[in-house]
Amino acid sequence: MIRNYLKIAFRNLWKNKTYLFINLIGLSVAFGVSILLFLSAYLLLTYDNFHEQNGAVYRVYHKVNSPQGEEYGNSMPLPMRGAMKAEYPEVKLAVRVMSGAAQIQKNDKLINQGIIFTDPDYLQVFGYKLLKGNPQTALNDLSSVILREDIAKNIFGEQDPIGKTLNISHGDKEVPYVVSGIIEKGPENTSIQNEMLVRIETAGEFADNKDRWDADQHALYVKLDDQTNPATFEKRLKAFTAKYYKSNIEQLKKEGAKADAQGDVMSTRIIGLSESHFDSRIGNQAISKVYPYTLLIVGVIILLIAAINFINLSIAKSFTRAKEVGMRKALGAFKGQIVGQFWGEAFLICIAAFGLGLFLSYALLPHYNAIFRSSLSLNLLQTPSLLLSIFVCFALVTLVAGGYPAWAVTRFNTVEVLKGKVKVSGSSGGIRNTLIIFQFTMSVLLIACTLIVWTQINYLRSKPLGFNTTQVYSIPIGHEVSGKRLLKHFRNRLANQPRILSMTGSDVNLGRGLDGSFSKSVLGFEQNGKSLKTNMRTADYDYTKTLDLKLLQGREFSEAYATDTAYSVIINEAMAKQLGVKNPLGVILNTEEKHKVIGVVQDFHFESLHRQIEAVSFFMNGFSINYIFVKIAPDHVDETIALLKKTYAELAPKSEFQGSFLDENINKQYQREERLSKIFFSAATLAIILSCLGLFAIAIMVISQRTKEIGVRKVLGASVFSITALLSADFLKMVGVAILIASPIAWWIMDKWLTDFAYRTSIEWWVFVVTALLAVGIAIVTISFQAIKAALTNPTSSLRSE
Structure with missing residues (x-):
């Protein structure tokens, strides 16, 4: 059977x-x-679920209820790990993680590599396996380094790297390390990288900051014992915050900060590692859960x-x-x-x-x-x-x-x-029509979402940022030559080149360059009884000139003033507003080393448009110079870049040249939005094609059932146009209903999505008009082919076939 x-x-x-x-x-x-x-x-x-197979891992963060609103900090001071382990026996393991950049000498080349400064607990907290070496002792020695398996193979080939010495440059020094372990690469979906692991005590800033509670530098992760409830432990941290952040809390209260629902002005909290990836307030590379759920929904549609x-x-x-x-x-x-x-x-x-x-x-x-x-x-x-x-x-x-x-x-x-x-029964026809309406509702929804995402991306790309992005070329320096030295050599070598208009240096890139590096430093200090926070950036001579920043007051750094390298600062408008004085020129900032305000620049978007413009202060004696910015003439661009490459190769022959224009760097900040746009566009295209396939087949079926009717109408004098319109009308009504259903849903969804941006486009009416015209046009093309074919059929053939 x-x-x-x-x-x-x-x-x-x-x-x-x-x-x-x-x-x-x-x-x-x-x-x-x-x-x-x-x-x-x-x-x-x-x-990050990979790391929680042997128990939950929590990230420590701060929540501050400042007078301006809620603020979150995910960087912790160096002494916190020791204090937390000493005062809370439920903390089984704690590990500090500080990312950096390093270079490894291989033959006559320097390889750029990420480096992690951490503690011996690293291998017990996170889910990585040690392929070679002893996991209990691999990081016990300050001169030890653990290499990821692919990096070890790249450096040593098929040789056994255990026990071999490796010269690694980080900061301004070259340090010999002994390879004590080889760690697995692990999955791609993790925020905890493991390229090279060394002890955090070898980081350049460790000696100066190891006992300071006001210098937040690293991420702190903890593992609790199995009997401890995370919520209960978080409540117990209230006494910890009161003890070590007493002065911060008192200052916040003086400024008028109000306690939250838990009665805290400032609190130390924990969040699950995997959960932190979806919390933009805490995770450095956090994404909204909307993104993966959008993928699921699109797949289901x-x-x-x-x-x-x-x-x-x-x-x-x-x-x-x-x-x-x-x-x-x-x-x-x-x-x-x-x-x-x-x-x-x-x-x-x-x-x-x-x-x-x-x-x-x-x-x-x-x-x-x-x-x-x-x-x-x-x-x-x-x-x-x-x-x-x-x-x-x-x-x-x-x-x-x-x-x-x-x-x-x-x-x-x-x-x-x-x-x-x-x-066909009425119920079957009703079900068929309902399903067709649902198909086109989904298609219209995806088309509308695609157009709105596209308009937002176009807005992000076209919005003036307040600095020159098209003529400024950014060059990561690397570690072969110190930043200030390389910048000085660049200036000397290219001083007489007419196509090099100006040049400067900074510790932080603008946007995301080819090196992928991103960092942010925030300086907190008290000024006239108020707690102030400002982004801290290093800037060399000609910074405002090279970037075409508008100087509203004062001057920029100049070699004519010897004190600029140590005691001067340039601030933006947002920082000037924080100071609360009419004329900020000459104001002395009460930072560790007193700095005098010599200039005020107009606010510009030094971060992505997801964030409001924040206060920023530029110091010459801040961090090391890591990037050279070169403003070039708009003509003969390729020749100018070739000259920059040649100069870099002569001054740093072992390092890789990774230069890029600032507009390219800025666009890389919105890769997530571009991916979402591509997903919506691809899904909308596919949804329309599939819907039209079904509509085409149903049109064949419905029209074939009306063959005799079409023949009679033609005999009675009906035109091809009237018959085509008659056969298409019912289908177009369903598409119209789908447009009416989908449009408000699309507006609501995308309005929620746009709240993620501090600067956003408005959802214009024309988006829905274009969407409707596209949907109707596609439906007409799909149906009319078969409708016109039926209308052109000889009526004698139609009637005979019946």
Whole structure:
């Protein structure tokens, strides 16, 4: 019997090849794309879960209720680890993590590499395995270094690196380290990097700050014993904050800060490591949970649209097999057997489409990774939880898409079917129309979201930032030559070049350069009884001139004033407002070394447009120079950059040149938004194609059922246009309903998304007009082809066929 059912199933599928191929194409593309989207979402939602397989890991942070509002700090002072372990026995392990940049000597080249300054507890807190070496003692010695497996292979090849000496440059010094361990690379979805691990005591700033509670430099992670409740432990930290931050709390109260619901003006808190990745107040590279959930929702929408096509086409085709169903019933077939026959055919299509979808996801994976800058691998499908989720999705699609049409055919009246009177019931037509409206609602929603994301990205790129981004070239210095020395040599070598307009240096890049580095330093101090905070940046001579910053008051740093290198500061308008004086020139800032304000520059966006412009102060004696900014003439740009490369190669021959224009750096700040835009655009395109495939097939089916009506209308003098309009009207009404439903939903969703930006575009009315025109235009093109074809048919042929 099963063999007979299979034979009938294959025969019927092959007989209706058009519908078979439409279903196969739609479902296989939906399965393939959805697998990639689900894998991406899984990778994001399980971020840092890798480290919590042996117990939860918590990140320590501060919450401050300042008079200006809530503020959060994720950097901690160096003595906090020791104090917390000493006063709280429930803290099993605690580890400080401070990131930096370093260079390793390999033959005649210097390799740029990330370095982590940390504590011996690192290997017990985080989930990485030590492939070589003793995990209990690998970081006990201050001269020890643990290398990641790929870095060790790059440096030592196939040799055993354990016990070998490695000269590593970080800060302004070169230090010999002995390789004591090789650590695994680990997964991509982690915020805890492990390129090179050394003891935090070897960091350049450690000796000066090891006992200071006012110098926040690193992240602090703790593991609690199994019996401790995190919420209870967090409450116990209230006494800890009161003890070590007494002066901070008193100062905040003087300024009018109010306690929060827990009665704290300032509190020390903890958050789960994986949870911190989704909290932008705490995580340095945090993303909103909206992003992975958007991927999931888009994947589900694409699957639903393909499944709806399958349901509609299956129901439509079931009426052409009504006599077969009636005959089976008359010969004694049970309802379950008929359902099994039709559902079995649906299952064959689904299983074939799923196999094609897997192949498609494999084929598209390299392009997907390139377009969305991800590192997906189909090896993730071996994860039991993910495998189960995908299997459940497949089972649901198969059950609903195949089961409902199979159930619908069993409701045919046997007598009417055999008399040839069966027709589409009102309920079936209603379900079909509802499903078509749902398809186009999703498509319109995705089109509208795509346009709004695109307008926001365009706004971010085009908004004036207050400094020159197109003519300024940024060059990371590296560690081969000190920053000030390299900048001096650059100035001497290029002083007479007419296309080099000016040059300066800074500790921090603007935007994200090719080196990927990003840092932020905040200086806190008291001024006239108020606590002030300012971003602290190093700036060399000609900083305002090179970046075309507008100097509102005073002057910039000048070699004519010897004291500028040690005691002068330039501030922006936001910092001047904090000082609360009409003329800030000459004001002495009560920092560790007193600094005199010599200039005020107009506010400019030195951070991304996600954030409001904050106070910033520029010092010449701040941190080391890490970047050279060169303002170049707009003509012969390629030749000028070649000259900069040549000069850099002569001065730092072992280092890699990683120069880029500031506008390129600025655009890299919005890679997440660009990825979201690409996802929406790709999903909207795919949703429209799948919806149109289904609409096209349904139009064929509906129009074929009205062949006689069309013939009669033509005989009575109806024009091709009127017949086409008549056949298209019902479908266009459904698209219109979809537009009315989708537009307010799209506005609400994107308005919530835009709240993530301090500077945002408004959602314009034309977005929804363009969306509606696109949806209607696409629907007309899809339907009219078949409608015009039917209207042009000779009426004698139509009537004869009936």
